[in-house]
Amino acid sequence: MNKPLIGIPGNVLRGLKETEGLPITYTPQGFIDGIQMANGVPFVFPISPPEDASYYVDQIDGLLLAGGQDITPFLSGEEPHLKLEATEPARDAFELALIKETIAQHKPIFAVCRGMQLLNVAYGGTLYQDLSDYKELTVQHIQKTHYTFGSHTITLDTESQLGRILGATYSVNSYHHQAVKELAEPFKAVAWSKDNLIEAFESTDAEKGIVAVQWHPELMVAVDSKMQRLFTEFVKRASISY
Incomplete structure (x- = not known):
């Protein structure tokens, strides 16, 4: 049985003493764990030219x-x-x-924190560059x-x-100083913090399979089964695309 291959664009880490300052392509381990536990195959690839x-x-x-990083x-x-x-x-x-x-190519997207913000910008939405605004x-x-x-x-x-996974209210972790300001038209907000910031959105067209969250489920999967379900449902959506 084939498993869905999930692409994770890597980030670059620079200036680490242990690597003598050499740049390292990486992704946080929680994404690897979440995808593997969902019976998917994670595929981390480097920052590359857009034409690739x-x-x-x-x-x-x-x-x-x-x-x-912050969004340009x-x-x-x-x-x-x-x-x-x-x-x-x-x-x-x-x-x-x-x-x-x-x-x-009609393939699903799961976006986390910066990924959510960039996805919004990609469709013409705007951000608070800093929440002091x-x-x-x-x-x-x-x-x-912790x-x-x-x-x-x-x-x-x-x-x-x-x-349908988390219910009417849920407790999430939080590590961001930027946030969605104006939500792009192809999306609908589906979660909000108590001070009314958008914490998650989905595509208005369910067939596009886009889900974006501001928190970090990859840091919670080891202790929270519902956070793992976010990865499991994403891998299920991906399995339909091949």
Whole structure:
């Protein structure tokens, strides 16, 4: 029996003493674990020229967009905020090309944190470059609690794919200082924090198989079976595409 091949665009780690400063392509282990536990095969590939995106997407059955650096503000026609952190323009450009190609090939996407934000920008949405610009901010979105534990609650649309898994409310972890501001038209918000930030969205067209979350389920899969179900449902969607 074939297993769905899940593409995970890698990030680049630089300046690590143990590698004498040599750049390392990587993805967090939680994504590998979540996909393997869902009976999928993870395929991590490096930041590459955008014109190579079709070659990668041809090989995979679903695309998983991971977290990482801030999104390049020029993609939204904005100048850098004073609190903007490190960006990786080459990664942005490559992953934008991957998104476009994955949609063109009718394959599902699961986006996490930065991945959710980039997906929104790809379709014309905007971001808070820093949550200091969000005047209604009352929730700790960069938690101090250990990453395997939920640090704030979210409210979900119970008719959504995520709502059917997590229910009307759930506790999630949180590590972000950027967030969705204006949601792009092809998406519908399906989860919100108590201070009303968008915590998840899905495609308005369910057949596109797009689910995006602001929290980090890959850090919770070892202790939370419902977070593992997010990966399991994604791999199921990917299995339909091959």
